Amino acid sequence: MRLGLYALLLFALTTISAPEAQAAQKVTVGVLKFGTVSWILDTIQANGLDTAEGIELDVMPLASTQATTLGLQGGSADVIATDWLWVSRERSSGGNFTFSPFTTALGSIMVPADSPIKTLGDLKGKKLGVAGGPLDKSWLLIVAYALRTANIDLRTEARQEFGAPPLLAERAKQGALDAVLNFWPYAARLEAVGFTELIGVEDVVRELGAKGEVAMVGYVFSESWAKQNPKAIAGFLRAAAKADELLATSNEEWQRLKPMMQVDDDATFEALRRRYREGIPERSVAQNEADAKVLYQFLREFGGERLVGPGTELAPGTFWNGGGS
Template identity: 30%
Template sequence: MTSSLSLTRRGALGTLAALGAASAFAQGTSTVRIGYQKSSTLIVVLKTQGTLERQLAPLGVKPSWHEFTSGLPLLEALNLDNLDFSADVADTVPVFAQAAGAQLTFVAQEAPSPAAQAILVREDSPIKTLADLKGKKIGFAKAAGAHYLLIAALDKAGLSLKDIEPAYLTPADGRAAFEKGAIDAWVVWDPFLAAAQRQSKVRVLADGTGIASYQRYYLASTKFATARADVLGVIYAELAKAGQWVKANPKDAAALLAPVWGIDAATVEQANARRSYAVRPASLDVIGEQQKIADAFFAEKLLPRKIDALASPLFKPGAGA
């Protein structure tokens, strides 16, 4: 199956419709359009605290916020010029956008968090090893980090996606399908992973340790990055500070995020403990796994063409701040 970043979920379509036909951001425009997911912890912290409203005000800029169900529709919105900046998406997602011809700039990266995503089975499941996944129906979000984790885990067991029955599901739909037994295994990331572990009888078949490093990226449209490096400089600096604060103050961070995410603080704290939240500049040294991911998706015929995953521009923090 090939992919061209087509939206398949009603929620994602609704989000794009709500965004409307927004014009391209140019020098002097007063709004930076920011897309994020529920799992975009650091951006959610900044949004909840009103930090970017304060820090961007001296530049005459204010943020507008747009929530998405997963990374794939988020980067499609960026590609369609309906967003200027994308909060963190899993390392798999940019390769789909690049294959669709998106003009993206890598702004920042979070250091690896391999245990923050996992393959779950029910506690009483007969599935004991990765090899036991053969012939099973497995739910996961298309193009998410969970998708690559599944590909890499199957490869480790001598299998491929052709050996399982894939079910492309958002985290919410995946949880519902998993709990009613409609799928045999579910591949998901935090905080959805932690919520399932604490609220349901589940077992981790494998997480990303030794399989997929799970790095998350912050991106901007190249048009926006060229026009407003000053704005990106402020956003980068505040993300780095937020990451340090979340790790240094786990209980306070959990208390802040719990009502926003609609889950209890203990679950948030468990999820946050598995994420690095170490924001650093994107560089060729740290994004090297991108090509491996792109090649794996191309081999599975999930990308329409082979791509150079390292060809997109890299933002240099401080250059325009």
């Protein structure tokens, strides 16, 4: 009789706890397979930071930036990483995506160690590789900065070669380019083989009116989804912040990540770790948003509607305020 009561009690406890065990809400993150965002997602999962926040992180590797945005728009991904300019353009056209900062790390113009190029003015007549295309944000901010500080229009006074980041990094190492403006992970890899930084885009934004380093890339998600799932998005953003805290302080965690970083030597590993840490946002969302509004006007001036869409200013709601009004 006692055994039967015990079994009945055990069944009741199992039945009661089962919904609790299934309470974690899945958050699907669409991410470039070899992108730096995958490092933080791996850190979250490896350390159980998602479970601690009551969510289940589902990482969906994708092949291209376009695939991530399509995944978000189509509903197969809840969160992706992209820039606030894309978010503002979508909102200006009726979308309701919103942005939470991920990194302030941007690009840099890198030159060989023995290069005679010491200033932006020295780029006149030189072949400059530019990652992306003529509407790349870092490129347009550099153009605006060079006009303001050196009175040189790099669009007409330097010979540009636009291309994919890894291709341009290789061409720079081969000596086919005099300088290259590349995204920060590729700039770090060039630094590891002896290249030096002529100027970083992080420095440029201050001259253009930003009060500090601006997070251009962030976690992007549907505002309506976030408001319908407030615990899920809050849990994800807290887990990401805790992962960043770990990456900022733990060298052991970086050693664990090392195999997925695709590095062949310690110099590259150290450069990537340092630049990632430097890019961890330290300013408030409100401060980032205020500076984004300033930079938006330069991007609108130099990129036009093809870049920013129909909006004349950063669209309201571009930056996620936690669901408050």
